[in-house]
Amino acid sequence: AIQLTQSPSSLSASVGDRVTITCRASQGISSALAWYQQKPGKAPKLLIYDASSLESGVPSRFSGSGSGTDFTLTISSLQPEDFATYYCQQFNSYALTFGGGTKVEIK
Amino acid sequence: QVQLVESGGGVVQPGGSLRLSCAASGFTFSSYGMHWVRQAPGKGLEWVAFIRYDGSNKYYADSVKGRFTISRDNSKNTLYLQMNSLRAEDTAVYYCAKDVVEMATYFDYWGQGTLVTVSS
Numbered sequence: 001a002i003q004l005t006q007s008p009s010s011l012s013a014s015v016g017d018r019v020t021i022t023c024r025a026s027q028g029i030s031s032a033l034a035w036y037q038q039k040p041g042k043a044p045k046l047l048i049y050d051a052s053s054l055e056s057g058v059p060s061r062f063s064g065s066g067s068g069t070d071f072t073l074t075i076s077s078l079q080p081e082d083f084a085t086y087y088c089q090q091f092n093s094y095a096l097t098f099g100g101g102t103k104v105e106i107k
Numbered sequence: 108q109v110q111l112v113e114s115g116g117g118v119v120q121p122g123g124s125l126r127l128s129c130a131a132s133g134f135t136f137s138s139y140g141m142h143w144v145r146q147a148p149g150k151g152l153e154w155v156a157f158i159r160y161d162g163s164n165k166y167y168a169d170s171v172k173g174r175f176t177i178s179r180d181n182s183k184n185t186l187y188l189q190m191n192s193l194r195a196e197d198t199a200v201y202y203c204a205k206d207v208v209e210m211a212t213y214f215d216y217w218g219q220g221t222l223v224t225v226s227s
Contacts, residue, residue, distance in 0.1 A: 001169065034213035036152075043202055043217035044152065055215070087152055091212040094166045096142075096154040 002026055004088050006099035012107040019075040021086055021102045028068045029092035035064055035073045038101075039084045047086075048073065078104070109133040109216045111203050116221030123193050123225070129186040129203030129218055137161070137181035140206035142214060143188045145199035145223075155201070156188065160209035171197075193225045 003026040013019050023033065031051040036044035046055045048064035051071055061076040075082055083106055088099040115127040127143070143155040156177040157166045165177050176189040186203050200222050204214035 032212075036214075038152075043219060044214075045217075046213065046215050049207070049213050089152075089154075089213060094157070094211050095168065096157070096211060098152040098154065101151045 001095040001097055002029060002090055002093055004090055004097055004099035006086075006088060006102050008102060009100060010103040010105060012105045013078050014107045015078055015080055017078045017107075019078050019082075019104060021073045021088075021104075023066075023071040023073070023088035023099050025069045025071075025090060025092075029090045031067045032090055032092040033064075033066070033071050034089045034091065035062075036087045036089065037082075037084045038087065044087065075104075109205065111205065111216060111218035113201065113203055113218045113221040116201065116223045118224045118226060119193055120227050121194060121225055124189070124191045125193065125223060127188040127190070127201055127203075127221060127223070129188075131184045131186065131203075131205070134205070134216075136179075136184040138209065140209050140211055141177075141179060141186045142204045142206060142211070143175075143177060143186075144202045144204050144214070144217075145197075146202070146220075147196075147199040150199075153199075157206070157211040158186070159211075166211060190223070193223075195225050197223060198225045199223060 033051045035048040038044040052064045085103045110132045158177045174192045178187045200220040202220045205216040
């Protein structure tokens with residue numbers, strides 16, 4: 001199965017900071033990558049699909065980039081509601097996989 | 108609006124069985140692939156299984172292959188997960204999730220989850 005490695009596993013940031021999370025695939029997956037946000041006790045929420053397409057209703061401060069094996073999720077100006085855990089997920093193969101997650105905490 | 112409501116979770120002994128259900132509404136259920144995704148307490152997300160819109164293809168994570176069976180009843184707008192030979196490591200919140208198309212890609216809607224605890 002394709003493995004996804006997210007980094008960092010956690011980070012502390014302040015409101016207004018620019019935050020970047022990376023996701024590296026163990027083999028090339030073209031642009032078959034999605035990003036999700038999960039808050040405690042809640043189901044994940046789709047943010048980005050096809051590596052860089054913004055899901056409807058998601059604020060424009062979220063953006064995704066990358067293709068092949070290296071991907072990034074960027075939050076341009078962190079807001080209080082953005083403190084959560086973020087996961088990447090690949091759909092290049094039928095054995096779907098998630099990254100280990102990145103917890104974004106308040107500094 | 109799209110709603111996915113899981114049920115059937117609970118406490119089961121190791122080696123036991125459980126069947127989860129997911130009632131779908133607010134979209135044409137028979138047109139979309141569906142998934143089960145789980146999350147062990149304090150851990151990350153793990154994809155479990157997928158079923159194509161018409162039930163013609165099913166895929167499983169290696170960790171559950173041969174023990175879990177995904178199925179669907181399009182006449183009842185319901186997704187199922189039959190879990191046999193349960194192990195302690197199967198303890199998790201199980202989410203059903205809707206795919207954006209009929210194949211296995213990514214998830215645009217999720218249920219609230221149902222907790223399965225495997226313990227003696």
